């Protein structure tokens with residue numbers, strides 16, 4: 235009983251937390267993968283920033299900071315995978331706004347702009363949010379098989395990253411209901427319930443994210459919630475005269491100048507482009523799925539979803555294939 239109460243309290247306090255942030259002073263910037271965006275950092279009523287040290291860092295999931303750009307007058311240095319992707323806008327004398335080009339999934343997060351002149355240092359934080367889709371994932375070898383590091387690799391293989399709490403929370407608000415617990419990028423394990431029921435934390439609990447808290451990243455095993463953003467390439471069902479085995483499916487996409495699609499590709503196409511196709515097709519991880527955006531008889535009648543058929547025997551010639559052609 236106490237546990238139930240705790241869950242309810244937790245859900246309530248999380249709600250407050252999110253709303254406070256929404257209406258709070260932090261700036262949020264929304265982007266799609268591939269976009270160029272600006273992270274605003276403008277200091278009103280200051281004398282010229284020239285000669286001040288301007289430092290942009292990214293705050294990582296474990297609260298450590300990664301350098302992005304440091305500027306001191308004419309001297310500028312950029313770091314790591316931000317090198318050659320970032321520069322200062324310098325729209326006027328008080329502007330320390332950062333331009334970040336070719337946004338990728340791992341750019342998601344909080345950025346800190348520090349203007350240091352020794353007297354009154356200023357700090358401004360900006361959240362970079364990505365438009366995208368959260369999907370639960372478990373691999374061929376079955377449910378609850380991933381430690382945190384496996385989970386990171388599994389999402390990466392599906393053209394995705396491990397979702398954040400905020401991303402899962404948004405997905406839950408959008409109706410995601412999933413009864414298997416999965417890793418999030420902060421090292422917690424949670425699952426979203428919109429329709430409380432007995433096997434999923436209890437029928438009489440409130441809807442919300444069920445939270446198992448921080449788990450041992452090496453020894454605990456769960457599924458994972460992955461996050462992916464808009465596609466840079468083209469996702470499609472390959473029209474074929476007959477059904478294919480897994481190996482034939484891989485080859486068929488190659489012959490078409492493409493690759494067999496990943497789970498992240500099918501979710502992005504379904505959620506962000508409304509892709510709808512009532513044909514079960516192979517994907518790169520050996521699973522068979524089909525995306526339904528317009529529910530109808532015999533094709534996911536009750537909900538828009540990416541339907542999961544399973545991980546069939548790869549030799550069975552029973553399915554079509556979804557391909558992905560990157561734009562490079």
Ligand SMILES: *[C@@H]1O[C@H](CO)[C@@H](O)[C@H](O)[C@H]1NC(C)=O
Nearest residue numbers: 268269270271319334335336
């Ligand atoms: C983003 O900026 C880069 C470099 O400034 C430019 O080459 C590219 O075309 C821009 N992309 C978009 C989508 O505007």
